[in-house]
Amino acid sequence: MVKMAHIWQALNEVADPEIPVVSLVEMGIVRDVRLDEQANAVTVVITPTFSGCPALHVMRQDIETRLHTLGFSHVTVETTLHPPWSSDWISEEARVKLKTFGLAPPPRHGGRLEVTFFAPTACPYCNSTDTRVKNEFGPTLCRAIYYCHACQQPFEQFKAL
């Protein structure tokens, strides 16, 4: 019998399609798992990061594929908008991984996104805060573009939401 812990462990191996160093669980995208042992079915509830995120259907497919390997006959992926995804949910481990991927982690805001607009952003390469935002919009909906004056590198930040 597949235990709940195994399911979460498997889900923790499903990578974010746009940032493959972190998992959907670490990103706070997986919200709930419901198991129906009699029907050998599992339902996973996920929430989108940015509402226009084109990676959502890839996430859904990847979750289905991974959980089918655990032997479930039915895997359902539901989406919820409530509560709305917050970048505060990104785990500490994931924040370290984002940095190794070259992405500055988003500042925490406790529900008031406005405070992040004035937060200093540390360069993921040299940790200097002598950085400047070049564009609040980047190559994907969830990334902003920065420049580090200390190591003279451009870098990206995972945007706060």
Add this chain to the structure above:
Amino acid sequence: MNESHQTALSTWLLAMADDQLILAHRNSEWIGHGPILEEDIALANIAQDELGHARLLYELYAALTGDDPDKLVFFRETAVYRSTQFVEYPKGDWAFTMLRQYLFDAAEMVLLTQLVDSTYQPLAQAAAKMRNEELYHYRHSSAWLKRLGLGTAESNQRTQTALDTLWPLAQQLFVPLPAAEFLTTDGVIPPATVWQEAWEQVVRPFLHNCDLAIPTAAAPPTADRAIHSPYLAPLLAEMQEVARFDPEATW
């Protein structure tokens, strides 16, 4: 929710979704043509966000009517679209695009703030989801309006010309939709007058501080969302071309 309330709500949701979709498409026309690379990227992002908002609203609509959001977008005829002429007008110059985006962002921001308290849970939840994304848009378009309004004589002039055209067009956003009183009495949506007043409280002082004069004449070209500008049909023809060429195609 009884049938007449449901019809009123689906009518309203379709109108809101269509505005998001058409403006997103208009802004996407700048991709590869932005004045600088950063703006090209920024506007593409904003367009994609608005497309995401359109999708959320079409999904709420579809939950009531059983329609397929993709079919609504790619196979609906011009006459049954419910977009305002405000979003249909061609992208114009940079001042026109940025001013329209600013006026729309302000309208969306105040509406979403009010919708967070909607008595219709799915709508309240979608509004809470969209609102934080909208903060980024508003910051961006308002920064541009400051730059354009207070920049040079030419940038101010171009923005003023855009405002003279867009101000009356923007009023159409706030024309109450058929049977909307069912929704306002139940607290599903705010009354259009409340929405419009909140919008004006934001945009009037802001535009004034950008050295822009708000036109006195402010009658929308039409109060009827079934009456479109001549610009919608060509836009839809382009947007729907691929889907209509091969309706069975899958990604």
